[in-house]
Amino acid sequence: MDLEHIDNMHFDVLKEIGNIGAGNATTALSQLINSKVDMKVPVVDLLEFRDLPDTVGGAETIVVGILLTLDGDIDGMMMFMLDEESAHHLVDMIVGKKTDGSNEFTEMDLSALNEIGNIIAGAYLSSLSALTNMRISASVPYMSIDMAGAILSVPAIEFGKIGDKALLIQSQFCEDDDEVNGYFILIPTLDSYGKIMSSLGL
Template structure:
């Protein structure tokens, strides 16, 4: 991948993360949400866990399979404490017990992941003029190493890198970090570039 292609992927990441943050802001009915400039990197699978605090760090991961004209996977991840903050904002509460999630919390997290991923994929679809749909989201709360082993095993045979977009959302004094991991197949990467004339 040359620098121009990476710049294009970075821009797609910026737009996608911006649209996803807007969708989250609308979901949370908050005018106080601000988003920092996303950080976009192309990382080896083996480095993904370090990005989110290490292989043993407990995270919430929401995984979707990409379908349509693009094949691959997309994952949205948050550290457990960030997920609790988002739920607090959504439920308009001030809970400080971050030990466990209720069934309602889990349902809300799944829907948040669905909406964020939908907004992100919609922006890619619009930019590339390609039909991209996704599977029903699958959510897991586990150590980062365990969650990230799923795409690594599935797509390690067709590539060794993933596009990672770190976005930080600020609501009042609370900063929440979310990580989008986009893993198209190599053929799908080529399709995305071709659709943009590269």
């Protein structure tokens, strides 16, 4: 599959995968905090690795990244990324407290973030698995808080040798006045992109 010259039909399928996955993740988040969470229509794009940091405000922006490697019928990597303020809002939703988003993360906050990321990413992957009828296994999540450029260099180095594009799904979750900007970055191998399309009859 040639991601450099992807046609509109294939891109529409990728966008639909992004929309369904983000919707599933929103449902999981609602159940987790036992409260209604609204989701704005996700923005789905196929971007080169070098352009990804700009989507979160630049390479030096501090972000929380939760990374899972994928295997089974689909190989690759998935990352759920949040800017620092959104990460604080997400923790506040879970534990039911209100902060100004500028305090340091406690050990409990970090543990909660790791678990949230695991649940949200898992919900995303389970919808992809159900849609394609393929088995997808994910590793234990690895969480890091660092500059976006540093965190995003991991998939760029790992997958740069087989391609330089990632599927980015930018989602905004809202609960009351709190807004969380979340970024799903799905990086299947080129072979896996082909398998996804074949499973959907394309």
